[in-house]
Amino acid sequence: METYFEKQTQALYTEAIELLKETEKEIPEDFRKAFFKLIDQVNMSLMEEKNDFYSYFLIQMDREIRLDLEYYTGVNFKGAHYVIYFNPLLFLNLTLEQMKSSIKHEIHHILSLHLVRAKELKEKYSSLAIDRAMDIVVNQYLKDLPPYATTLEQINVKYDLKLKPYEPFEYYVEKLQIEIDLSEQTEEEDMHAIWEESEVLDEKLLRDFTEKFVEASQKGKVPTYLEGLLNGLKKNKEELPWQLYLKQLMGTVEGHKKKTRMRRSRRQPDRLDLRGELRAHRAEIAVALDISGSMSDEEFKQAIKEVLGIVRSVNYEITVLECDDQIRRIYKVKSEKDLKERNPIRGGTKFTPVFDYANQHKINVLIYFTDGKGEEKLEIVPRGYRVLWIISGRGDKLSLKEPYGKVKKLSQIAVKEVYLDMNDVRADGYSMNNQAPGIL
Template structure:
């Protein structure tokens, strides 16, 4: 059987190169030439894929075989990985590059198919889109591949693994962390320049071409071709695919991933969402002699402008007793870490039913002990104050228990509500901003016995810590 399979693969590989050579010759004569894939090649190639799928369906992990059975299939010579996926119409589509795929053993072929399906059930198509713009394409791709490859055996020799990343980027990343965690660490390590990121994006828009080698920066480029669809609808389609694929037992790690998909809203944790907001706040302009004036470039006497990235951020802290010192100190350190690369200005607003104190901080050592006042909570005074200041962003830490309607709505700035581990939801009927949950940490409660300390909150930071 193995000998027949290898012979089949070798014959297809030769035919694939014949297709490429024909295309390159046609390209020399006519620049608009397209790759022509003969129907007999498609039929023979997908019969091979059927054999791989049959092997998957006979395996104990037959979930992948039944999932693949529902997917549309296409051949593309312009993808830089053996397989790739996106969502088109009402189906997930899996793409194969024969030149790369046919160099694999049958077990490696199974693995690369599992790899793509794990991206889907982990909702990476959505989660990667959320982070795009704040992180490089390379960092995002590497992070996603670490997550799924941690669970797989029989990886191709070039596969991106945790060990490879730790060795090549001098990191000490731990296994089974969430994709967003890896993105942050990897981006810091590689220090990609803005020009490099732009070049990578521009490259994806070039004319059709042939890819013969694996390139981690382009492995998920076809995701950009997915049909426009909101997150909830895509999640529902994914759950339908999953339900139709569960025909037997599934591995523990896969069961945990599927459980996370069904039980979570697929949201970014508050700190990563804050980083995205900080990257979008309007920046002040400063004059520069190194750039010509955009409107009148021939006027050398006029100076151009550069963004100075002055992010004015107000951080409101509910001091009514709803948030512990440990929670807030950890949170404000994360805020400071997020804005450290910006020319920022942070103002702390301590409040309960009214504003008690306002002061500025530049580092963690500037944070003052909270005023020992425990009144009721009202949100409106903070917004009345913020509306008189030219801030870009208001981050409000609270347990969420206040009035149900703001008497003064935010004007000209974004709002991020962060609900403490003790809180449940925001009492406002209209939040005028995004509501996130504070990461769970151990709380030292001074107002009650330690045995009565409430622990709560769901963090996506634990989504991919999976027991195997």
């Protein structure tokens, strides 16, 4: 007899087919709600079968629908979040067990840091070899795989190989590339193309964010075969990256309050002549850009893009202050396209003018991008707002003896005049090699 879950799945699939006929049409909100309600049921099933590590991990992820996705599910990293994507046309054809397996598959890619490792290796190996090697690694730990999933047995038969199980990702990609070259195969699959849309692909940063996801997920039971991988993530642990710190900071920011006669004063409720307060729900963020220093345009554009992604969940207004020894220009930014070319007039560096401006305006957070070279002491002490200093990748340290806020380092990114030697790029990382498979 058909279960209620199966009836829901079939009804949603029929609706998804209709959506495909009108590709220009936006996905209706009613369909989105119904589909993600079904995903919640899948997640509840994970929780009930003691796979609650995966359940807690999925809860933290953003969810999106993509009808153009070539696989059942996909992941990338945007706006300080991991995002899991579903193609309903494919996903709704799976059984409940296969749905759970597809979700675990994506989480395994994240835990193996495949999003960044794949990008590093594309200079040396084909997309086909990389995709299949990564899927071999993660799928060895899963049962009830969806149709057409890449498995070790399938690859051994296809290429007449005898690849050993539970080996590192690098072992599989090297062996596969040799066979692909010998067979002169021109097929160039890229089942993980959605990874290219990730906003941040820095191993240190992704490792730190993944650690935070893992910590929150360990409320649940961690499968034995994942323990080695999770221990690898904790190696060389350093302090929070600036993006994660800013995300936490935004969680503590409360917008300015406005007076209202519709509410009594909380301090003196008997005084009817005093006005109460309501939250205005808008965070005022000032972003100061030191135009005198060594911060490149590429660094700043990437950083402000990440700032916009992090604050997207709150009502905000961003004011950019271009400054050297004085404030040269002030303008508002709502999206990346609002950024202006930097002012060519550049003097020395002085931090005080920015704090003078911030003290006179209703600022909640001041983010100061600089190479760190300025005064040793501020002439004006900041009042009533949080301060985050971000030192450019080619900067050293902050000259202030008292920064009145947190100081973070910006990871150096490639700029126009700097060329990356691929011999210096690490190709190692962590995988689930040498871990005995458990029952999922």
